[in-house]
Amino acid sequence: MTIVTATTASKFVVVDSSGWLEYLTEDTKADLFAPYLKSPESLLLPTIVVYEVYKTLLAKKGSTLAEFFAVHAYGFRDRLISLDASLSFLAARLSLEKGLHMADAIIYATAQAHGAQLITSDTHFDINLPGVTLV
Secondary structure (H helix, E strand, O other): OOEEOOOOOOOOEEEOHHHHHHHHOOOOOHHHHHHHHOOHHHEEEEHHHHHHHHHHHHHHOOHHHHHHHHHHHHOOHHHEEOOOHHHHHHHHHHHHHHOOOHHHHHHHHHHHHOOOEEEEOOHHHOOOOOOEEEO
16 A cells, blocks of 8 residues: 655656665565666755665575666766755754654755655655655
8 A cells, every 4th residue: 555645746666775775675665666676867865864774684685686786876966865964954854843753853854955855665754845746
């Protein structure tokens, strides 16, 4: 089931770590994330997502899948979004305002800063945040 709390006018999306992991490990919601992950021209990739996905794949699935993801992540070039000072400040404010943990706040702030829709199955985002699609 997909719940859209509010859409954005942007053509960009951010898929959080849960979506990447579902898709790459062919888990139960892989098909729900596939349309977003198969359209790389509209996909932004926060570096914190790179960290979370790579670490989880390395720990649970081994180096082959983790390195496959790493090569894919490098291909994002200008759509690979690094954490800088202004994004850090926004994430800190959103963390306090919305009660988000650090990584979730950074991911949400990245989407908000770029006017992108955040696509996730992480229940931490199930708090009526604008611009979030829960799958």
